[in-house]
Amino acid sequence: MGREVGCGALRAAVLLAMVVAAVAAAPAASAAPALRIEPLTWNVIGLDHNDVSQGPNVFLVGARVCNTGDAAATGVSTAFVWDSDNPLVTLRGTPTLALGDLAPGQCADAYYDVAVARNPAARGTARGYHIEATGNGLGTVSTPRPRELFVQPILSQNRNDATAVTGPTEVVVGQTYQYETVAATSPQGFPQLEVFLDFPNTIFRILDVDVTYGAPSGATNDRIYADACGWESDPTSSDYLSCVGPPNYAGGRVGGTVTTVYTVQIVGTGTATMMQTILDISGGSYHYNADFNTATPGVEQITVTAVAPPDLAVAKTHTGDFTVGVPADYTITVSNAGSGPTLGALTVSDPLPSGLVPVAAAGAGWTCDVAGQDITCTTPGPLAAGASSAITVTVRPEAAAVPGVTNTVTVATPGDLDPDNDRASDPTTVRQLLPGLTVEKRAEPPGGQPVAPGAELTYTIVVTSAGQATAHDVVLTDPFPAGTTALAVTLDGVEVGDGAAALAAGLPLGDLTPGTARTVTARVRLDPAAAGTLRNVATATATGVVPVTGTVSHPIAVVAGGAPQLTLAKTASVAAAAPGDTVTFTITVANLGAATARQVALTDPTPAGLDYVPASTSRDGSAVADVADGRNPLADGLALGDLAPGQVVVVQQSLRVASAAPGAAIINLATITTADVDQPASTAVTIPITASGAPPPGQLPATGARDHPREALVIALCLLAFGVAMIEISSWPALRP
Template identity: 30%
Template sequence: MPFILRFSTITRGAITFTGNSLGISRASRFSPACTPGTADAIGSFIINNPTVMCGTVPSSPATGGGTTNMYMVNFSTNSLVLPPGSTVVYAELVWGGTYLINTPGGEDLSARLNDPVRFSTPTGMFNIQPETFFNYAVNIQGDLGYVRSANVTALVAGGGAGTYGAGKIVGTLVPDPNTTSFAGWSLGVVYVNPALPFRSMNLYVGNVPIQAISPPVNEMIGNFQTPSTGPITGRLLVSAQEGDAAITGDFVRFGPTLSSLTTIPQPAGFTNNFFQSLIYDDNGNINSTATFGDRNPIPGQPGSNIIEGNRQGWDISNVSISNSLVNGQTSAAIQFGTNGDGYTVNLLAIQIDNIPPTLLLEKTSFPDTVTVGEEIVYTIVVSNDGDSPLVNTVLTDPLPAGVTFQSVQTTQGSASFAAGTVTVDIGTIPVGQSVTVNITVLATAAGLISNTASAQANQTGIISSTAVNTVNPLPPPILEIEKLDFPPIVAVNSELVYIIFVSNIGGSTATNVVMNDPLPAGTTFVSAESDQGTISFDGTTITNDIGSLAPGETVVIFIVVIPTVTGTVLNTATTFSDETTPQSSTTETLVIEEPILELMISKFAGPDPATVGEELIYTIVVSNETTELLTGVEVVDVLPPSLVFVSAETTQGTVTEVAGTVTALIGDLDPGQSEIITITVIPTAPGIVTNTATATSNQTAPVSSTIDTTVNALPPAFLTIEKLAEPNLVTLGNEVIFQVTVCNMGETAATNVVAVDTLPAGVEVTGIQVSEGTFTQVGQTITASFGVIAPGTCAMITIEAITAVTGTLTNTAVVTADNVEDSETATASITVLQPLAISKQASSNPVLVGSLLQYTISVANLGELPLTNVIVRDVIPPTVEFVSVQSEGDTCSVSGQTVTCLLGTLEGQQEQTIIITVIPLLEGVVTNTATAQADNTPPVTATITTLVVRPLECISVSKLFDWVVTRSDFIVEESIPENCRAFVEQAIAGGRQVLVSCNAVPATGECSITVVKRLPLPIIGSQAAIVLTTCSAEVTITLTDSGTGETCTFTLLVKNNEKVSLCLPLPLDESNITSQIFDIHCAARITESLTIELQLDWCLELIVKFTIPMMVEATFCQPRALIPIPEACSISVPMQCPTLFPFV
């Protein structure tokens, strides 16, 4: 059977597969069950309980896995991983295994193939009934396997990410020469997520056997579109059964067409052994956290199984097909084949990144599976996901064969139906808006119905979305007839009553239903009645024309006759309809001369088998099978000791129970009359229960009826406990909530369930709530008595508390029950933070000797309540010199090397900052610790370590070097003297320019130098200094009238007091330094104030008279060394000194 498309969409999201094997590899093909080894067949089933072991198969405590030899209890789990913000839109559960081993001593489980399987989600355990897709066998070298599938979208959408599991899945373990035994399950999930790319996503189920004796299986995949240009990203997800690590030859190929296929490597890179009994995650890693995830085959080409047994017979892979796709592709071919290892593909998905569309279309249907004659509702959502309105949007939906149109509704625009097509003129869809269309149809034919809707706007091409539904055929009508005679023994010439029941037990209406009853010879017709149709007697035959009989309906016919001769009277009634063949029922009545007296009793039990602790109902029927009245009828039932009496009822008379004996006083029974006694009991022990009821009357001897009932042991309850603490990070004095949840994951109610939670010292309980039952508190111990917890339900206790101590507090809760052997525990921890916090930072690290270093201390109250008497102390190390301290409110003082700040009260969430300034005196490591304390709070500390360094020595010279400091931003403003003012004013009034020229002789400049030491400046060197230079120079200025050529000349004395930072190694001082005027630049700016700006450049010559290391302050200085003097005070670092200026 080809692959069946189960879901298709183009939206933002992805597809993921999870699942697991249900079997562990056996020792050899002929070894008995429960012997582990390297054979390519399973010899034991996986169970989710590491304490259960099958033979010598090791369990897997790390993954919670044990083993068993019974498929009815097999179970394995794996994780479903979804990114945050994901919503599940479709989920398919697929399972399979071997069910018939066609060898002597083989196994045949064909009767169990359609039994429901167990499926667990994060919200509970469920029974899943398979859908009818693959009701045929897969022949594996003479043995038979199977695949079953079911839509579990609602359960997975409700469960979200978490642990999922499946079990009670049919498989075989008997020795098998073909090594084909396997069992497992896969879960395919399609989810949407707004953070993911637009993708075309198709999910298929299949039952596609691939064998070496058969050609490869090809499948064409459509309903996607790759980008027209640019890179293409696509992934192929495959689930398969019966793949073997040690057998090669199995391959998967993919391409645009069957003639352009590319072999796809499996996640480990092998192309000729794709299926190796390995479960891979979406990142290409072998899963290790699922049940028995720590026991896997060793991948290879060929691979190998491990001696202690590994997960066997089930594969899940997610591989890239990007290199096999081309731009603009809308369909593809996939090929599964082998020349060695056989396998069966059961689940397939294609995920291809698409160009983000503007027009989005999503189509869903409800319900997924219907029966002929039932309605299907298609819901189509047309959305604008672009950045501009969609204009003239039109939706069309040609309805497929097999459905009849009923109605259409739209939230925008107009809708119509003509010639089998629904058309909706939507019009304009604004940005970010959607339109919903609902189409209702009636299913008229069985099979798979695929319905595709398409939409288009002026700015877009046509996009489509498909919904697939399964329509089951309407079951045919089935007529059933039953005929009774009362009494079965009758005296001649007495009335005999025939009661005939005609029922339709099929799935559809039977039409023109007729019942015929030819009366036998020796009987005289008296009367006939029917509760439907017309009834007549033509002298020999009674005919009831019933008409139509709907499914589940029954017609009752009463016929009264008088037998006129003795002997056996046979009477047969027959029914038929237009759709059915005749069905008959015959009675055999004994007609006697004299009446006989006979009291009859019969007994029934249900359910059978019964279960310990659950109700068992005995139904006793006592009847008068004679033609005479029976009086004083009494029924006595002595209950066995293993049954506990609950109640008893009778349709006539009274019934009592004393010390386990039930007595029903029926009284009189007319001929043919029957009465029913119902006794309800509860079995208390497993085994065979024998129970006898005895009936007596005044006219007859006692008669008895005995029934044996099998009582099964009570399935154990299975309790789980979970404990949460919220928040798990809390500040002292704040509230924390502990929540304990107890769930019954078993199949039987847990009785007398008690949860005990002993809270750790340091938390004070403020409130307790339980979802059911009662609770008590003694000290720190809270006991919740939940009583009975039904299967699949949970009970909860919520404890509110206030934290009273700091640190990590661990809390453990324990749950017990009368019918659960072991207790279960759960633990949660909280960390209680100190509300007083302190942190410390340094302004620079490393820091230079002699420079300023600032410590910034932050003290905060992280809690909600005030902290009083907050004090901060900082003992300054002796290798640094204290300069200053700053705080809010001047609360700090200094005593020796200790800084103390009295901060007083810190309100909740308040923070204060303290800044301490120091000067490091010696190179090395300086460690400084600040301590904060407050009332009722332990002290907290903050420590910082700072590296104090000296600079690297860069240049060492033994001859003279010139070091130049260049400043060109010095400006002197002087007014024009009075003797030249008239000259300038006349020139300006005449619209002429005044030209300025300057003259200064550097040699005439005079400077005096003073060195001021130990300044708090960032430096490099051993001695910080400021050089204060006072210079003066005579400048001659000439003003020239450009119109007349006249001049005016005057002389100014310019003086300058200038400071510059230098690093002067000892023994340099002012006697080692000379300075002079270097140049003067004049620029005329003739304004109304008649001022002239003079720019004075000067240079400082440092003359080194003996060999010493020479450093300069990089912020202002640079070596001259043939570098031109800059025009302004910019920095140009010489290439020969990179270590001198690390910060430039």
């Protein structure tokens, strides 16, 4: 007996080990979707108790499908299935609805339209049904069975009142819209209440329902049916069609002012007039809103037309290559490839690439605006299905567009079905047909060197075709400056008769192919009375190619009878300075030469360690205004103008020692420039100053105290030079008596 128990225990242990090993070796369960479905609507439908031609006969019947799994459910769809026969109760619209994909935890609603024949025999009948759902790779789930739709006799009730229905009356397939209804019931509400617009599911798919009730205060719902009391809808139950609880709203009643917002997607075309229906039970009888029979648009009903979406397409074309400077046209063609007309404005946007200058844009029925490089054209439409409309955009190519650009245009309108054909690009070749002339000019003696009156001067001018195409009808113009007499002009070594007049009026050089050049020389003699700086400019132009272009050489300047000679001197008002002291600098600019110095400018930025004293700058005793932001007017350069031979300009300004450390050297540099090529770019002079706030070494103050060996001495040294003031600042320790 004990042996049998031991074997049994061993077998059990082995079996347990095998189970544990199998469990450990088994792969982890993978994520999977799972569907659940529940009914959304009341099982009571009906016909008018007295006159079947009155009152509602179409009712929404729906279910909610949720993905309770942990993976997406794809290709979810629902189907309405009849479980019994009743020719007086039928389905209007499509029996299957595609809900798409559902993420984990996501739900979607499916509503169907059930119609009751306006036949007295329909009252008191029923028809069994269920709604089922499935998805890719999933089984089928169903609403509870058995269930049926029971046709109750319903009474018109004045206390139920549909007060408003709002929303768009023209819609486009594929778009999403919202509709709002407002209804009123008795203030205390009803045990069962259903308020709805009978959206046909061939045109509308109800995506969301958001309901608020006046009673109980703050009550809400996410479906059209409010089961306030806990309704029994199982036809096999002895409590069928009665309240069994528990209540879903406080007091088991709901109603008052009922506001419902529907979010719908348009899934098909057509026109539908939808009625607002209020259905309730109270005191053992069923009721509907009496104003259903006298429906007013915007109150109890709304008519909506759904059209197929437009599908705008755009194309952009041009003819041939574009040429720099020559206006050219693009043609933008907007067409409606959809099966419905546009319902809103059409907008064409054409941002031109760099190198294309917008000139004009126009099209029949279009309003076009140009802002910078952006062209925008709009039209209110509509553009019928299959129709097209054109816009012409005129541009002027510039050199920046060579060798080519790509111009892209877009079109937009509300409800456009396919955005992929709303953009078009047009690659464009742009040719540079301008001559691209260059002019090089030199003088002998070289520009800037003095030439004595009566001496000869030779100019050499080289005109080169540097473009990509032949420069046609090239003309060189170079009038000689006053104070000279022309001696000879040659073109490529061949003398040109009356060359001076020819150059002044324009000397024809003919056509220049790319890379070729022509050389013009001109000998002139300075007149005996010539003086100052002589300047002249050579200009080349080409005609026959649009547009005419000109290339100007750098100005050549020679000095007749001498040259300007600028000098610069700078002094400081003190030989020593300490932090907080003010130093006045005097800058003297003089022209010691024999010619006028043109466009002289003085620059003297404030060095670190010194602060500019506002309104302290003067020229020849007259105040010089500070820069707008209060800066030193010499910091960026003070224009002194032209200085005649012998003219002297004196500029003064004050700077305050601010942050110089003891022993620091502060260098204040002044610079002058002139437009004359014979002057250096700048010249400078320096004044080094060693300074302190103490008396110079030697005898101490009247106290008779003598120098202490450890006390520092400050030696102030003022060395006058040109253009730079150097200030050395030291501290003077306290003197011992």
